[in-house]
Amino acid sequence: MPYIGLGLHLLIAIFFAxxxxxxxxxxxxxxxxxxxxLLGSVIYFLAIYLPESRLTHHAGKVAAVAVKTLDPGRELRAAQQAYDYTPTAQNQIRxxxxxxxxDQPQQALALFENCLSGVFSEDLEIRWLAAQAAFAAQNAQRCAQHLQAVRQANPQFRADAVSLLLARAYAEQGEIEQARAQFQEAVTRHGSFESRAEYAVWAAGQGDWATADALHAELKTVIARWxxxxxxxxxxxxRRLASAFAGRR
Known part of the structure; x- marks a missing residue:
């Protein structure tokens, strides 16, 4: 029996090695x-393996969600205090x-665009965030301008998401053909669930039920396996799909 225990300890140690x-x-x-x-495995598990495990990662995500639920304004207060104390570009972005x-996109947009006028003028991630803020602030034209700048600088940067948001920005401006072209590009080139769902929602809103129903049928097949x-x-x-197709048989 002692040999069995020793062998098990050695196997665990080899696993960690x-x-x-x-x-x-x-x-x-x-x-x-x-x-x-035995002792080495315990120390390695606590010091190295556990912190890097998915369990810890998921626990951290759960904890973050819990903190956000209990105190939704915590990060905003902390970010504001950090910026007031040290108004660096990094704190401004935060x-x-x-x-x-x-859900204060207008103020966010002003700060993002201020960052884009300085050392981060070519930072595509900040310009992408500015585009999101502009869309949330119902400034579709400004959103499209930022997205076009992103695409011109690097067509591969978040290509699916850029196409999709640009399509929605065109749709908000009533530019039907441009919106359809961007939706079709997002679906044809990337084919993500989000792109097909948003195209279906938009097509339903336009009364283009042939396109909307065809996309919806594909999506229901995918959703059934989820x-x-x-x-x-x-x-x-x-939720957006259900709303767009409510009452549609």
Whole structure:
């Protein structure tokens, strides 16, 4: 029996040693694991393996959601305090993100665009966030301008999301043909659930039921295979679909 226990401890130590090699940990971990199989494995598990595991990652996400639910204004207050204390570009970006998350897109847009006039003028991620803020602030024209600048600088940058948001921006401006072309591009080139869902919602709003029904039929086939977690992940586009096709047989 002692041999069985010793063998198990050694197998666990070898498992962690392989993990250490694959994740490029410092070499002394392998020495510790093989010299002290039981104690070394416990220390390695607590110090290295657990912090890097998906369990910890998911726990962190759950904790973040819980904090946001209990105190939704916490990040905005912290970002505002950080910016007031040290008004750097990085803190300005953090504040703009917090404002956008807090459903204050007009203020967020002003900060993002201020950042784009300085050292971050060519930062496509900030311009993408500015486009999102502009759309949320119901400034579709400004949104389209930012997206066109992103596409001109790098056509591959968030290509699916840029096409989709640009289509919605054109739709808000009543530019029907441009909107249809962008929706079709998003669906043809990328084919994501979001692009097909938004195209279906838009087509239904235009009374183009041939397009809308065809896309909806494809989407229902996909949705039927989804788990509950996948449905939760796509809650907003599912809500928009249900609203667009309410009463449609």
């Amino acid at each position: 392989v993990h250490a090699v694959r994740t490029r940990q410092q070499i002394f971990w392998i020495f510790i694991l093989l010299s002290f199989p 504040l703009a993100k917090a404002l956008l998350e807090a 788990s509950r977690a996948q449905r939760d992940m796509h809650k907003e586009p599912l």
